[in-house]
Amino acid sequence: MFIKSHAESLELPALEASTRRVSVHHPVYSHVLTEWKNMRAAMKGEKEVAYSLRFLDEDNYYILRDIRLRDEQGFFQIDTLVLSETFALILEVKNWYGTIVFGENGQVTRINDNQEETGFKNPVPQAKLQQHRLQKWLHSHGITNLPIEFLVVISFPSTILKAASTKNLIPANVIHNSDLFFRISEIANNFSSSSLNKLKLRDLSRAIAGAHMPKNDNVLQRFQLTSGDLLEGVFCPECGASPMRRNKRQWACGHCGCNSKDAHLAALNDYKLLIGHSISNREARRFLQVESPYVAKYILQKEGYGRVGMTKNRRYLLR
């Protein structure tokens, strides 16, 4: 059974909002864009892997996704952890596209559709290090005899794995997602004696989920940006131009000429994802680029946002 999923995390929408609100001319823009693309691929890859894991017997396995644990060296992160009474299995998920070539000395190169080559860190030592750190973590929590295995899972079915020479250089622990279920069944057959009973297994799964330390998902802080670095204004829902102008209770686009009654909702959602969950009349005027406090008040009241504070200190709670 899946006991932890970060599907509801707001990190991906916040990154996506940053790709709109950080100017393409800002020095961090390309970094923001890369992070958003990587995270989008990671979420897609995670879904692929979760699909394979659905075939495991629910009564025998606990599955924890995106676990970040603290140890003496700092934090270590496990993409997916499969727990059973007889073994633990770390899945290091790689969302690699194209052709992945394993060379001598553990070199890993990706060749994309344009025949461009990129070097990658070999994922096996990385997974081994996680295995070591998890083992120590479990020891310090009184679990001393649970064997820990690991697999590096290539999430996308179209990715090709190749060896650079005729020697078999692809590590045995590196597999395609389509083989995952069968490999787990093989591993289960190798470990027949239980190290934990059902109750202890459940307690351990809960303990790990409880020890999870979420990453700071404040995207602005991560890129060392302030709200002043963001593009303000309401974007046109048709052509993306900004800012739209408020005219007769509607938003008008000066670029394509379209009108919208509710284009401010997307802007306020960006505000919520990046800046804060509540907004004052003054902040709304600035972010939506309207001059009149009455217009800002009209918009915020019309949307029925909850209110805290009186008169000048009033804040609207964005949903």
Ligand SMILES: [Zn+2]
């Ligand atoms: Zn437009």
